[in-house]
Amino acid sequence: MSQKSFRGGVHPKEHKELSSGAPFETYLPHGDMVFPMGQHIGKPSTPVVKKGDRVLAGQIIAEASAFVSANIVSSCSGTVKAVERHRTIAGTFAESVIIENDGLYETVPGIGEKVDFHTLSNDEILAKIKGAGIIGMGGAGFPTHVKLSRKDPSGIRYLIANGAECEPYITCDDQLMRSRASEIVTGMEIILQLFPQAEGVIVIEDNKPEAIAAMEEAAGKRARIRVQVCPVKYPQGGERSCISVVTGAHYGITQLPADVGCIVDNVSTVYAIYRAVAESTPLMERGVTITGEAVKKPCNLMTRIGANCGELLEAAGGLKDGVQAVKVLAGGPMMGVAFDNLGVPLQKNNNALTFLLEDEVEAAEKQMTACIRCGRCVRVCPQGLSPQLMSAAFEKKDYDRYEGKLHGLECISCGSCTFICPAKRPLTQEFKIAKAEIMAIKRAQKEKEAAKA
Amino acid sequence: MSAYLNISTSPHTRSPLTTGRVMRDVLISLMPVSLMGVWHFGVRALLVLITSVGTAVLTEFVFDRIARRGDTWKDGSAAVTGLLLGLCLSPAVPPYIPVLGAMFAILFVKCFFGGLGRNFMNPALAGRCFLLISFSGTMTNYAVSDAVSSATPLVGLLENGQANLKEMFLGTGSASGVIGCSILALLIGGIYLFAVHAITWEIPVSALVTFGLFIMFFGGRGLDPMYILAHYCGGGIVMGALFMATDPVTSPVTKPGQLIYGASVGILAGLFRVFASSADSVSYAIIIANLLTPLIDEYVVPLPFGLKRDAAVGNAGSPALTPKMLLPALRLTVITLLAGLGLAGVFHMTKASIESQKLAKKNASYMEVLPEAAEFVDDDVLTSAIDCLEGQVYGTAFGKAYINEAVRGVDASGNTVGYVVNASSKDGFDGEISLSVGVNAEGAVEGISFTQLTETAGMGMRVQEPEFKDQFAGRNVSRFVLNKAGGSTSDDEIDSVSGASISSGAVVNAVNAALDFLAASKN
Numbered sequence: 023m024s025q026k027s028f029r030g031g032v033h034p035k036e037h038k039e040l041s042s043g044a045p046f047e048t049y050l051p052h053g054d055m056v057f058p059m060g061q062h063i064g065k066p067s068t069p070v071v072k073k074g075d076r077v078l079a080g081q082i083i084a085e086a087s088a089f090v091s092a093n094i095v096s097s098c099s100g101t102v103k104a105v106e107r108h109r110t111i112a113g114t115f116a117e118s119v120i121i122e123n124d125g126l127y128e129t130v131p132g133i134g135e136k137v138d139f140h141t142l143s144n145d146e147i148l149a150k151i152k153g154a155g156i157i158g159m160g161g162a163g164f165p166t167h168v169k170l171s172r173k174d175p176s177g178i179r180y181l182i183a184n185g186a187e188c189e190p191y192i193t194c195d196d197q198l199m200r201s202r203a204s205e206i207v208t209g210m211e212i213i214l215q216l217f218p219q220a221e222g223v224i225v226i227e228d229n230k231p232e233a234i235a236a237m238e239e240a241a242g243k244r245a246r247i248r249v250q251v252c253p254v255k256y257p258q259g260g261e262r263s264c265i266s267v268v269t270g271a272h273y274g275i276t277q278l279p280a281d282v283g284c285i286v287d288n289v290s291t292v293y294a295i296y297r298a299v300a301e302s303t304p305l306m307e308r309g310v311t312i313t314g315e316a317v318k319k320p321c322n323l324m325t326r327i328g329a330n331c332g333e334l335l336e337a338a339g340g341l342k343d344g345v346q347a348v349k350v351l352a353g354g355p356m357m358g359v360a361f362d363n364l365g366v367p368l369q370k371n372n373n374a375l376t377f378l379l380e381d382e383v384e385a386a387e388k389q390m391t392a393c394i395r396c397g398r399c400v401r402v403c404p405q406g407l408s409p410q411l412m413s414a415a416f417e418k419k420d421y422d423r424y425e426g427k428l429h430g431l432e433c434i435s436c437g438s439c440t441f442i443c444p445a446k447r448p449l450t451q452e453f454k455i456a457k458a459e460i461m462a463i464k465r466a467q468k469e470k471e472a473a474k475a
Numbered sequence: 476m477s478a479y480l481n482i483s484t485s486p487h488t489r490s491p492l493t494t495g496r497v498m499r500d501v502l503i504s505l506m507p508v509s510l511m512g513v514w515h516f517g518v519r520a521l522l523v524l525i526t527s528v529g530t531a532v533l534t535e536f537v538f539d540r541i542a543r544r545g546d547t548w549k550d551g552s553a554a555v556t557g558l559l560l561g562l563c564l565s566p567a568v569p570p571y572i573p574v575l576g577a578m579f580a581i582l583f584v585k586c587f588f589g590g591l592g593r594n595f596m597n598p599a600l601a602g603r604c605f606l607l608i609s610f611s612g613t614m615t616n617y618a619v620s621d622a623v624s625s626a627t628p629l630v631g632l633l634e635n636g637q638a639n640l641k642e643m644f645l646g647t648g649s650a651s652g653v654i655g656c657s658i659l660a661l662l663i664g665g666i667y668l669f670a671v672h673a674i675t676w677e678i679p680v681s682a683l684v685t686f687g688l689f690i691m692f693f694g695g696r697g698l699d700p701m702y703i704l705a706h707y708c709g710g711g712i713v714m715g716a717l718f719m720a721t722d723p724v725t726s727p728v729t730k731p732g733q734l735i736y737g738a739s740v741g742i743l744a745g746l747f748r749v750f751a752s753s754a755d756s757v758s759y760a761i762i763i764a765n766l767l768t769p770l771i772d773e774y775v776v777p778l779p780f781g782l783k784r785d786a787a788v789g790n791a792g793s794p795a796l797t798p799k800m801l802l803p804a805l806r807l808t809v810i811t812l813l814a815g816l817g818l819a820g821v822f823h824m825t826k827a828s829i830e831s832q833k834l835a836k837k838n839a840s841y842m843e844v845l846p847e848a849a850e851f852v853d854d855d856v857l858t859s860a861i862d863c864l865e866g867q868v869y870g871t872a873f874g875k876a877y878i879n880e881a882v883r884g885v886d887a888s889g890n891t892v893g894y895v896v897n898a899s900s901k902d903g904f905d906g907e908i909s910l911s912v913g914v915n916a917e918g919a920v921e922g923i924s925f926t927q928l929t930e931t932a933g934m935g936m937r938v939q940e941p942e943f944k945d946q947f948a949g950r951n952v953s954r955f956v957l958n959k960a961g962g963s964t965s966d967d968e969i970d971s972v973s974g975a976s977i978s979s980g981a982v983v984n985a986v987n988a989a990l991d992f993l994a995a996s997k998n
Contacts, residue, residue: 029780034488113482190488262781272781349481355488362482381481382489391494391550392592397728398492401675406780410728411772432779437486444492445592451484 025228028266030404031255032438034190034356036229041313041320042193046201048324049337055098055123055328056108056367057083058116062157063164064090069119075102080130080304083119086152092165093155096121097306097326099128111331111352111366112359118367121328135302139212144175147212147299154298155305155370160184160259160288161353163371166295169287170216172280178217179283182268183210183224183292185233186252186259189354192374194309195289197322199226199233203240206289209296210247217285222247224289225264227254256356257436261286263404272406275432290373305370312338314377316347325368331375332364347377348384355382356437386446393447399439405432409439409449416452421460430456494591497723498551500673504664505558505655505718511646512562512654520566520654524558527573531557534581544590552591556580559599559718562655563711563758564606568613575609576602596765597722600715600758607755613929643708658708665717674721677730681737682716682744683707689745712744715757725765732768732775739764841882844913844922847892848884857881857894860996869988874981875901876988879909881996892916896989897926900981904935908981912947912989919951923986935978943972943979947986953994957983 060066067084071077077096084094100123108118139147152167172178183206187195199206210222224237228251241247252258252267261279264286265271271282279286287295290308297303308327312334313320319339341347351358352372368375399409408428415424424430430453439449513521535553539546547553557577564573580602585594607614646657655661668674687703696702707713720726720740727736740760747756841851861878869876880897893916899909909927914920923944930936937943947955952967957980959971971979 032490034490266780272779274779274782349487351487353485356486358485358487360482360484360487378487381483381487383483383487384481386489389493389495391547392590394494394497394552394592394723395726395728396497396723397675397733398672400728400730404780406777408729408776411776427776429779429782432782435485440486441488442490442492444490444494444497446489446493450486454484 025251025253026267027253027255028258028263028404029406030402030438031257031263032402032441033254034256034441036254037191037313038193038196038229040191040315040317041311041322042196042230044193044197044321046194046197046309046322046324047337049326049329049334050125050127051098051123051326051329051333051337052125053123053330053333054103055096055100055121055326056118056330057094057096057121057328058108058110058118058367058369059084059094060110060116061094061163061369061371062092063162064088064092064168066117067091067094069105069117071102071105071119073102073104076100077102077121078130079127079306080133082153082155082304083121086165090165090168092157092167093153093304094119095155095304095306097328098123099126100124109363109366111361111369111372113361133303137300137302139208139215139299142215142299144216147216150299150302151295153304154294156291156294156298157305157370158288159290159294159308159371159373161357161371161373162261163369166287166291169280169285170213172217175217176219177283178220178280178285180265180268180285181210181213181217181220181222182264182284182286183222183289184259184261184264184286185224185226185230185237185289186264187230188227188254188256188259188263189356189358189374190256191313191354191376192311193313194311194322194373196230196233198293198309199224199230199289200236202293203233203236205296206237206292207240207244207247208300209292209294211244212295212299213285213287213292214246220246220285223268224249225252225258225268226250227252227258229254256438256441257404257434260404260434260436262434274429308368308370308373310334310368310372311374311376313374314347314351315379316341316345316377318342327368327370329368330364331366331368334368334375335364335377341377345379347379348381349378351376351378356441357435390446393445396444398442398444399449402438402442404436404438405434407432409433409453412456413447413449413452416456421456421463424456425460431460433457494550494552497673498555500668500671501555501718502551502558504667504673505555505562507660507663508562508646508655508657508714509558511657511660512566515646515657516566516654522570523564523566523568523573523654524561526570527561527564527577528554528557530574530577531560531581534578535586538582538586542586547590550591553581553585556585556598556602560602563599563603563653563714565614565652566654572606572610572613576606579605592724594724595769596762597719597725600719600762600765604755604758604762607758643705652709653711655714656711658713661713661717665713668717668721674717675730675733677733678721678726678737678740679716681734682720682740683712685738685741686712686716686745687741689742690749693745693749695749706748710748710755711757715744715761716740719757719761720764725768727768727771727775729772729775729777731777732771735771735775736764736768739767840911840924840926841884841895841913843924844911845884845893845895845915846921847886847915848895849887851882851884851895854881854883854894857883857896857993857996860992869898870991873900873984873988873991876984877901878988878992881992884913893921894993896993898985898989898992899927900985900988902977902981902984903930904975904977904981905929905931908938908978908985910982910985912986914990914993917951919949920947920986920990922948923982930975930978934972934975937972937975938978938982940972943970943982946970953990954987955983955990 065088068087069084071083078099081096082093083096086092100121103120103122105119107115110116148167156166158164185195185199214222226234238249265284273282294305309324311322317338321338412428412430433453437450531553532548535548560576580598584598584601588594644658690703690706727733743760744757869878877899882895884893886892893914895911895913897911899907901907906929910923910925912923925939946969955969956967957971958968959976961970963970
């Protein structure tokens with residue numbers, strides 16, 4: 023079968039060979055665990071423990087504070103050291119629960135208890151997912167129980183398990199699919215139980231033959247679930263790209279995947295759903311890739327959320343001797359966030375820590391020329407936008423044109439245009455500013471109108 | 476923990492592609508056609524190319540220094556402009572032509588508008604058009620070897636309906652026009668550009684297809700494959716479609732925009748070629764299409780995937796054309812119309828006086844060679860004899876000679892006092908030599924006068940000096956003979972201008988053709 027791909031896209035160097043051969047090593051952190059309240063999209067959670075409390079692994083330490091919000095579960099046992107502002111991986115400070123890890127990993131009773139999900143009602147399944155504090159683990163961090171709560175479940179035609187993992191360097195989803203294929207497929211069956219009309223599709227790029235084989239074997243025994251292999255192309259793992267290859271449908275920012283009949287969840291999220299529903303285990307651990315040219319022993323760790331990033335680097339053998347990493351990324355080089363301090367905790371939606379020896383951005387800045395209008399950015403944009411024209415509108419601060427004629431708010435910040443640009447223009451970076459400014463203007467207008475009314 | 480101070484927003488990686496590499500790819504793609512040109516035309520072609528590239532790069536370098544804007548000459552774009560300009564020049568042009576062209580292209584079209592990425596039309600083509608306008612004689616004279624001079628095959632095609640397709644395709648014709656004329660080598664370069672993703676199919680294909688269709692519908696030969704192919708092989712449409720129109724800076728960035736732009740190039744090139752009979756149609760077509768690019772990019776923006784035009788989000792910028800947007804266009808149209816009408820009026824009012832002035836000038840030149848005549852009138856016999864020639868080469872004994880015009884001179888009382896024949900020869904050293912020959916009623920030459928002469932100064936140009944020119948006067952022979960050695964004694968011998976026997980020979984041929992024509996027509 024010929025492989026379907028989406029329109030546009032680029033081929034950054036993969037670098038996956040650094041860690042793709044390393045199976046998961048389970049690593050239980052020793053140091054303090056930190057849980058920021060705002061790891062998800064939506065309102066930050068409300069802490070329900072206070073300084074001095076003894077907590078167990080699997081115990082809820084913060085509760086969802088609104089409809090779009092999520093619980094936070096302690097991933098270790100120990101004593102609450104503080105509830106205070108702590109530095110996060112995004113470079114901000116956020117209210118966090120800090121737990122002094124006693125290293126015993128004593129769990130709350132009932133964890134690991136096997137449950138036959140067929141006996142559960144939809145509401146019970148959603149309650150378990152919500153209770154487990156599951157959010158989109160591919161990066162976005164949207165609370166999963168909210169995504170799965172549909173008024174009209176029969177409108178959903180496709181459940182897409184996103185195992186594309188198109189971001190360079192990262193291999194933890196690959197390893198998860200290789201080692202937990204049957205669990206992921208069961209996780210999909212749990213979600214499919216919520217959506218009787220839906221077909222389950224696992225999207226995988228064809229550079230992961232072992233994962234494809236494992237998933238195909240696991241899916242082969244179940245009805246309603248199949249694997250769809252896609253050619254390697256960034257950003258295949260984007261939500262819209264996945265939907266495009268599975269259904270051919272495209273949609274804009276005013277719509278959600280559900281509006282085109284799709285639910286897209288990362289395979290890590292699907293695995294977390296399996297653990298929460300079928301094994302009564304809330305979201306405490308996740309796979310994370312510690313990689314990059316500066317790392318001594320690039321690897322995939324199955325570790326606890328809340329662990330200190332510096333400790334995780336040490337678990338991977340630290341940096342190569344005599345080497346200074348110039349840039350550290352939470353995630354990969356296309357959409358990852360650069361941060362400057364390793365004293366931050368791993369969050370639910372962090373799939374990798376990448377330590378780079380070279381900063382290509384620095385090198386690119388020296389090669390920057392005027393835009394030669396070659397149109398490559400237009401050709402690679404997976405949204406069908408015209409980045410060259412958007413950049414020109416941005417430079418003139420013509421936000422009406424940016425938003426109206428050019429639909430610049432549709433930009434998903436995938437970075438393809440910046441990557442391909444021969445003139446090394448910072449296109450994505452400009453669009454991030456433009457989008458933020460336009461949203462700020464809109465908010466100000468709304469407030470003005472509200473004040474008038 | 477150690478601090479990692481390189482903080483920037485994503486993406487953190489870049490493709491190895493740079494502006495310099497894009498330009499290098501274009502230079503590589505132009506190598507086959509350059510080598511072919513140098514192989515075929517010899518070292519003169521190489522000199523033209525080197526002069527052109529050198530001047531372009533040097534101009535940008537100097538401007539960089541004066542304007543203190545870094546080393547933009549290093550990005551290779553100036554070299555590309557220089558090479559493209561050189562390739563669309565004749566190998567026979569004097570060295571100042573590529574120098575002036577490249578300086579104009581880089582300085583006026585590129586640097587003054589902000590340098591790379593800001594030029595409003597293709598610098599190489601703008602440079603070529605500047606040269607065409609400023610040095611039309613030198614530029615359209617495609618002399619390629621010392622003794623042979625000819626118009627481009629396309630002009631031949633348009634005039635005679637014949638063309639040697641194979642020679643045009645390979646670029647090995649003896650009389651081909653510019654250095655970069657090998658279609659085969661251009662296609663190889665184009666395929667390379669396509670393979671390295673430096674160009675996409677939209678612009679070349681839309682330009683070539685619309686051009687072919689235009690020629691088919693309006694070329695006058697319908698679906699004559701040889702005729703259409705000849706149009707493709709000549710006049711630079713392939714060079715234009717593959718290398719000039721695809722210049723990213725001056726073409727639209729979006730796919731639909733590129734299709735519209737490519738089609739404009741094709742249609743304009745066809746229009747200029749068919750209705751203006753201009754071999755330079757492609758150059759003008761592309762620079763005019765260049766000027767449309769900002770307009771196309773302003774209005775032709777594809778919708779993002781999955782959005783519908785009316786359901787499009789955030790209609791604040793109004794994606795469709797509104798009357799408000801059309802107003803400036805309407806105003807422009809009205810202004811253009813008024814200006815056009817004004818020009819037409821002026822033309823109409825001055826037409827008669829221009830015509831009479833032209834006539835007076837012509838009469839004056841006739842008068843010079845046949846002073847006895849008071850007036851010159853059309854002679855039915857002579858006029859129909861010229862019509863019979865259909866603009867073809869006259870006779871077989873006079874080289875490439877043409878009879879252009881013939882009139883009868885009458886005195887005040889209406890008696891015939893002689894004839895004036897305007898003849899020309901393309902056997903000169905540099906373009907066409909045209910002259911008027913006055914013959915009195917007895918058949919003796921009264922005098923000759925040049926109406927067009929662009930021979931080499933100090934050599935061929937000396938044919939217009941009395942020492943040479945006046946030799947013809949007063950002699951009554953049926954045919955003159957050129958004496959290259961000088962010291963003629965016989966009545967029919969003409970002493971050649973020393974060191975300019977080719978020009979002298981061409982003059983003698985033209986005069987002989989005139990005499991022969993007159994003698995033949997009167998019998």
